[in-house]
Every structure is written in structure tokens, then in C-alpha cells.
Amino acid sequence: MPSICPAKIPPDTSAILKRSREIFLSRCMEFRLLTLKVLKKGEIDDIHDLRVASRRLRVFLELFEPLLHGAQIKPVSRTIRKMTGLLGKIRNIDEAALFFESCINSGIPADFSLIPDQFEKMRSHEIKRIRKRIGMFEKRRIDAELKKIAASLNEKNISIGSGRFSIIGYFSEHSIKRYQTVNKFLPASTVSGNRKSRHKLRIAVKKWRYLIEAIAEILECDCRSILEKLREYQSVLGRMNDIVEFAALLDSLGIKDDERVFLISRLASEEEILMDRFNTLLLEKPLRYRFFI
Numbered sequence: 001m002p003s004i005c006p007a008k009i010p011p012d013t014s015a016i017l018k019r020s021r022e023i024f025l026s027r028c029m030e031f032r033l034l035t036l037k038v039l040k041k042g043e044i045d046d047i048h049d050l051r052v053a054s055r056r057l058r059v060f061l062e063l064f065e066p067l068l069h070g071a072q073i074k075p076v077s078r079t080i081r082k083m084t085g086l087l088g089k090i091r092n093i094d095e096a097a098l099f100f101e102s103c104i105n106s107g108i109p110a111d112f113s114l115i116p117d118q119f120e121k122m123r124s125h126e127i128k129r130i131r132k133r134i135g136m137f138e139k140r141r142i143d144a145e146l147k148k149i150a151a152s153l154n155e156k157n158i159s160i161g162s163g164r165f166s167i168i169g170y171f172s173e174h175s176i177k178r179y180q181t182v183n184k185f186l187p188a189s190t191v192s193g194n195r196k197s198r199h200k201l202r203i204a205v206k207k208w209r210y211l212i213e214a215i216a217e218i219l220e221c222d223c224r225s226i227l228e229k230l231r232e233y234q235s236v237l238g239r240m241n242d243i244v245e246f247a248a249l250l251d252s253l254g255i256k257d258d259e260r261v262f263l264i265s266r267l268a269s270e271e272e273i274l275m276d277r278f279n280t281l282l283l284e285k286p287l288r289y290r291f292f293i
Contacts (some may be wrong), residue, residue, distance in 0.1 A: 054084040090126040138206045178208035202237035
């Protein structure tokens, strides 16, 4: 049996949808404000926060899309997903710059001194591209569409089919599906060279975590223990994916062969350390299904 903790609000569909609307609108506002910040400055933290905000917004859209058949959710969700992807490259550039800077500071030969400048040029180019694309997204009036979707989150518009409907049961069903995807990729991800499975596992863990966060916030339920565990998995798997992205970025730096070999060896060493951490995590904190509502 899954562990259960009592929700602070009664399991009433109307009350749950009301709270869902409030949280959804709050996330829309956060998304809007961070979009403006990135357009204005493009700071590392703002870019990261906007990517997270876009994912959290998409979780709500994906969660309620099967119920709100009259709302135009998929086109909006696709647009926001494109923005998430748009911000991915500059995030990789920023993280790679920090990683290679740490290598330089730890005693890399002086020949590597041009690397920070190259990353800065790459970042400057990417910022211009992001601002242009976000400006195009703004013209699509995403805010207006999101407000329409929020307004449709009520009992009148919920399509529940035949028979008795439990929105908490509906949430549980979605959580189970997310966990099943996680469980699907777990075995193959333990194979050292199987980066593809670990990449898929990372995405599955991230989606399950964001879903639990959303449901816990709606029902005002304490899910900290499972969320902390999922964050640990996401952190290790995310860093392992970073190593792959950093290696790909080396092709854009135009460095000498011996410099490339040196940096590749550093990345390989880091990947080994992360693989050990991942295997330890699997042994000490295995992922099991628990729905806390």
C-alpha cells in the first residue's frame, strides 16, 4: 500500500479545481516575469529559472489537457516547449564555461586561456538569438491563451466521461504512469556505456518530480521525502548528461588536438565519478512507487 498523508483541503472536485486555477495563474505570472527578465538581461540564474518555470507550466497543461477537451491546450504547450528547448543551448554553454574554467583554475596549461573568450562569444550570439525568438513568441499572445485555459478549469468544462469521477484518483493515475516510465529505463541505465537510457531516465525522473510537485501543491500535501530523492537522481543524471553536452561543445571551440584530448580525459574522469554516485544512489535510495495523497 502506498503511504498516505491527509490533504489540507477536502477532496472536493470544485475546491481542487479552484486551487488549481490559482496555482496555474501564479505560474503563468512567474513565467511572464521571467520571460521579461531574460529579454532584458539574460542572466544565468534567470535563464535557468525560466526553463524551470516553463516546465512547471507545461506540467499543468499536460495534467489537465485530457479533461479540458474544449480548450486549445496543445498549441500553447508546444509553443512553451519550444521556448524550453530554446533556452537549453545557452544553459549548456554557461555550465560548460564554468566546468572548463574550473579545469583551467586547477592547473591547465596557459594555451587554454582563450577558451573563456570563446565561450563568451558563443553566449553573446546565443543571447541575441534567444531575444529574437522570445520576441516572436510574445507576438503569439501566449498570455491571453493561458488565461483562457485557466478560466476553463472549472466543473462546467471538465469532461469526466461516464460514471463517478475522482480527481484525486485521476492525479494518482498520472503519477503511476510517470513512475512506470521511470521504472522502464532504470535497468538499462545501470550499464556504464548506455548513455541513451540514462538520458531517457533523466527526463522521466524530471517529469515525475514536476508532476508530484504540482499535485502536492494543489492538495497541500507533504511530499518532501520523495521529491528530495527525485532531486538527487535528477542532479546526478543531469550532470551526466551535461558531460555529453560539454564534449559536443568542444567541437565549437577550435582548440588544438592535444588540448582536446586533455579536456576529453577530464570529462571521462568526471563521468566515472558520476556513474559511481549513480550506482550508490540506486543501492541506498532505490526508486519505488509512492503516492502520498
